Amino acid sequence: MWALRRAAHPLKNHGYCLGASRTCCVKSNIVCNDIEDRVVVCRPTRFISKRCLPINRFYHTPSVHAKFYLGSCSLSSQAGEKSSGEEDDSEDGVHELETSASADIFEESNTKEENIGEHVSEPELSDNDTAEASHNDMYFLDADMGTTEKDSHQKSGPSQLFKAIMAAPGKSVLGALDKWVEEGNDLGRAEISVAMLNLRKRRMYGRAWQFFEWLEANKRLDFVERDYASRIDLIAKIRGPLKAEKYIEKIPESFRGEVIYRTLLANCVAAGNIKKAEEVFNKMKDLEFPITAFACNQLLLLYKRHDNKKIADVLLLMEKENVKPSLFTYKLLIDTKGKSNDITGMDQLVETMKAEGIEPDIHIQAILARHYISGGLNEKAEAVLKEMEGSNLEENRVACRALLPLYGSLRNADEVGRVWEVCESNPQLNECVAAIEAYGKLGKIEEAEAVFERMLKTWKGLSSRHYSALLKVYANYKLLTKGKDLVKRMADDGCQIAAVTLDSLVKLYVEAxxxxxxDSILQKAAQQNHMKPMVNSYLVIMDHYARRGDVHNAEKIFHKMRQSGYVSRMRQYQTLLLAYTNAKVSVYGFRERMKADNIFPNKSLAAQLVQVDPFRKTAVSDLLD
Incomplete structure (x- = not known):
């Protein structure tokens, strides 16, 4: 663990204050230059996160003493999120738990996904999220429903009960289950497990939630702790973590174990609710549950997305509690370093990982290659890709899904063609999506379209996610007419527009x-389809309004994001302030608005605020006064 922190922080000194009345300083490799930003609260029994480890200093800065107050090592947020009702009843389309086996970029699903009327958003994945794209719904079914991983995978083919649930209209699942029992069909734990597994694999959380509601109401299953955990997970996905937290009160106390709270923690992280996630983590500490790599990784994932300054705090906590970093820990840290353009630090982490006896898997290799490409280190990227490929690509087909878009990013048409040739005779669905992406990056529109037509002929009932692959290509090249035709074709094929498709459609019109x-399409889709658009869909529109200096529409998008359950963060405020700056108008009460959301301006935002401050003093204003 010490080696990991040294790789993560090539720094020198930090200090500790233990207890409420005495202070001592020791040397270490953590640094904090941002002394003025620190909020010092000395408690002997809590670990206070003080926003004092910005990510740029987290990697390479001169040595400065930083102070930590270490007690029972729980976390609290200074820049937390509102826990008001604005999050209630909002579904959560992504549940990111640590796993090495079910990342979306390597998943194949030939089944049409749940329609929008069932409150399901497709995952918000992007090229920059491969390190954290592990949607481990299998975790709940393999363990929660009482079957082993091996058994559940053997039985994971569609069951008759699953088919009955699928055949029912969206709001008639309960009736279909009543009919199933009346006809004398089997409803044992094994049958329930397979049906629920198939619903989760297809992210049909609406139907899975109704299924659990029916099981609990009709006492058809003797619930154990992991069943309750699976129930909490579905409630959080459909109605938000706050509703899931309230459900815990209904669970018998003997079943309120660590699995219950770590499930809630993971959903708070997926929802991006910093304050609530830290509250749940603290609750787990108060209940004396062991601090595990799983719980720490959830915090790392949360801070990686929303508050990089706190990553070092989690590593300190892991070191103090003797928590060994997992493969997922390294994935998160390596990706974070790559995004900060610290290639040297990224390589050092890989060496540290290997020294700990953990070999990089294909996901980490893909992360490394992506960041090498972004940094212009094409030779290093190519070396990693050859390592991913192995000696025989035909026997290592799992690598093709990652290799295709990465070779596309390298603008290497020959290698894209070679890898696709391996897949072309008998392609998998995810390989087709990857090929469309790769050809899109190369600007080979006709080749991308050919692969898409191949998909349509090979698989029936493609989901909106598969149409979105080609739609993104059209958006990137501002092919508005082709994009419109594809959306119409998608509607004619009976495929509903989901959040990921809407995001591509919004980008298509914005780029054109x-x-x-x-803007109009986004608002209509959200209202008519009762979906929660992706946060990026709002931001791409808001960015353009801000660049125009269109304060009215920028404020409107800001408000719509809050209505959709996206609590305002630094990014939204920076964009909104840019609109005021470009409009050359003064803004009143902006600091107070940010403070109400527990957001404190960084240096760049503070400089922006000065420009639009109606009360700022200048040389001319001083003369006139």
């Missing part, structure tokens, strides 16, 4: 210069 049309 039709920002108002993109």
């Amino acid at each position: 210069g039709e920002v108002e049309k993109a």
Whole structure:
């Protein structure tokens, strides 16, 4: 663990204050230059996160003493999130738990996904999220329903009960289950397990939630702790973590174990609710549950996305509690270093990982290659890709899904063609999506379209995610007419527009210069389909309004994001302030608005605030006064 922190922080000194009345300083490799930003609260029994480890200093800065107050090592947030009702009843389309086996970029699903009317958003994945794209719904079914991983995978083919649930209209699942029992069909734990597993694999959380509601109401299953955990997970996905937390009160106390709270923690992280996630973590500490790599990784994932300054705090906690970093820990840290352009630090972490006896898997290799490409280190990227490929690509087909878009990013058409040739005779669905992405990066629109037509002929009932692959290509090249035709074709094929498709459609119109049309489409889709759009869909429109200096529409998008359950963060405020700056108008009460959301301006935002401050003093204003 010490080696990990040294790789993560090539720094020198930090200090500790133990207890409430005495202070001592020791040397270490953590640094904090941001002394003025620190909030010092000395408690002997809590670990206070003080926002004092910004990510740039987390990697390479001069040595400065930083102080930590270490007690029972729980976390609290200074820049937390509102826990008001604005999050209630909001579904959560992504549940990111640590696993090495079910990352979306390597998943194949030939089944049409749940329709939007069932409150399901497709995962918000992007090229920059491969390190954290592990949606481990299998975790709940393999363990929660009482079957072993091996058994559940053997039985994971569609069951008759699953087919009955699928055949029922969206709001008639309960009736279909009543009919199933009346006809004398089997409803044992094994049958329930397989049906629920198939629903989760297809992210049909609405139907899975109704299934659990029916099981509990009709006492058809003797619930154990992991069943309750699976129930909490579905409630959080459909109605939000706050509703899931309230459900815990209904669980018999003997079943309120660590699995219950870590499930809630993971969903708070997926929802991006910093304050609530830290509260749950603290609750787990108060209940004397062991601090595990799983719980720490959830915090790392949360801070990686929303508050990089706190990553070092978690590593300190892991070191103090003797928590050994897992493969997922390294994935998160390596990706974070790559995004900060610290390639040297990224390589050092890989060496540290290997020294600990953990070999990089294909996901980590893909992360490394992506960041090498972004940093212009094409030769290093190519070396990693050859390592991913192995000696025989035909026997290592799992690598093709990652290799195709990465070779596309390298603009290496020959290698894209070679890898696709391995897949072309008998392609998997995810390989087709990867090939479309790769050809799109190369600007080979016709080749991308050919692969898409191949998909349509090979598989029936493709989901909106598969149409989105080609739609993104059209958006990147501003092919508005082709994009419109594809959306119409998608509708004719009976495929509903989901959040990921809507995001591509919004980008298509924005890139074509039709920002108002993109805005209109976004609002209509959210209202008519009762979906929660991806946060990026709002931001791409808001960015354009801000660059225009269109304060009215920028404020409107800001408000719509809050209505959709996205609590305002630094990114939204920076964009909104840019709109005021470009409009050259003063803004009143902006600091107070940020403070109400527990957001404190960084240096760049503080400089922006000065420019639009109606009360700022200048040389001319001083003369006139």
